[in-house]
Amino acid sequence: MSSPTASGETPGRWRLAWRALFLVFAAAVVALIVQRARDIDWRAVATAIGDYDPVTVILATVAALGAHAAAASYDLIGKRVVGHAIATPNVLLINAVAFPFSLNLGALIGGWGFRMRLYSRFGLGLRPVLEVIALAVVTNWSGFVLVAGVLLSLWPLPLPQPWAFDPLWQRMLGVALLIVAGAYLVTCAIATRRDWRPRIRGVAMHLPAPPLAVLQLAVSSVSWLLMSAALALLLPGQVPFAHVAGVILVCAVAGAALHVPGSLGVLEVGVLALLPTDSEPAPVLAAVLAFRALYYLLPFLLAVIAYAALEWRAHRRASGRSRTYA
Structure with missing residues (x-):
């Protein structure tokens, strides 16, 4: 029988090994970012950004904001x-x-x-808020699994060296992801009948009924696809949409694994590395930077303004109540 100390050391060793692997991976990404940055003609990037026609920018903006609008509906499922x-x-x-x-x-x-x-501002307690958040996380990644499964099953990514991944294995991974999406729907049906509450990040939550689970997959898939469409509209040349969407999904996984907010640097390097090699790097990087401005920074600016307005309104309500009771 192993001693308590020995049994406690094993998870610690695994954590240390995982952190070491993470640091190596992060260092490799940073080195790749630095190397790419040195090879870029930044004047050409600025010229490419200035050459976008207004129609392209408007369409990409609509796609980016549409992706956010779809994501904004995630909590309606939680409601x-x-x-x-x-x-x-x-x-x-x-x-x-x-x-x-x-x-x-x-x-x-x-x-x-x-x-x-924000939910506490509207009087919702901690437990239901945590359940709504957990459902939003499930909604977001369920659509990711479905989109990735369809893309890999039907259109394997033609990745350049040294990132090449056998199309057969990609198709097998895609089928596995589709099975996972199907298993989620089955699990929702079983959980609804048996009142089973799984735990997501330690939060016990009700799973949605099958119709709502289908809606989860649909809304999240639309968000991921519109996000990909925003980048596809900005890229030079005729890059297949399935390829662009696949690269977006790969960068999203890498950014989440590295815990990099906004996939900063990961997105730029990933798109440069995984898109067709015959594309000039400056226009491609210009597309990524324009995409970052439209999908990440513009909604963030609007969110900051909306949040400030919410806080101001809440402060006024609180001040009004304090004067009433004074």
Whole structure:
């Protein structure tokens, strides 16, 4: 029988090994970013950004904001499942603020911290807020799994060396992801009948009924696809949409694994490394920077303004109540 000390050391060793692997991976990404930055003609990048025609920018902006609008509806599914009484416009506003903060500052601060603060402003308790947040996380990644499964099954990524990944293995991974998406729907059906509550990040939550689970997959898939469309519209040449969407998904996974807010640097290097090699680097980087401005920074600016307005309104309500009771 192993001693308590020995049994406690094993998880610690695994954690140390995982942190070491993470640091090596992060160092490799940083080195790749630095190397790419040195090879870029930044004047050519600035010229490429200035050469965008207004129609392209408008279409890309609509796609980017449409992706955020779809993501803002995630908490409406949580509202239906949890059954809280906060009005639909307020739920949409809370998620429209929290989602850009989550993208740019990280899930812990944006996805969790801002949602908890904003929902508490509307009188929702801690437990239902945590359940709504957990459902939003599931919604976001369920659509990712579905989109990635379809893309890899039907259109394997033609990755350049040294990132090449056998198309057969890509198709097998895609089928596995589709099975996972299907298993989620089955799990929702079983959980609804048996009142089973799984735990997501330690939070016990009701799973949605199958129709709402299908809606989860659909809304999240639309958000991921519109996000990909925004970048595809800005890229030079005729890059297949499936390729662009696949690269977006790969960069999203890498950014989440590295815990890099906004996939800063990871997105830029990933797109430069994984898109066809015959593309000039300056226009491609210009497209990524324009995409970052439209998908990350513009919604974040709008979210900051909306959050300031919410805080100001809450402060005025509190001041009015204090004067009433004075």
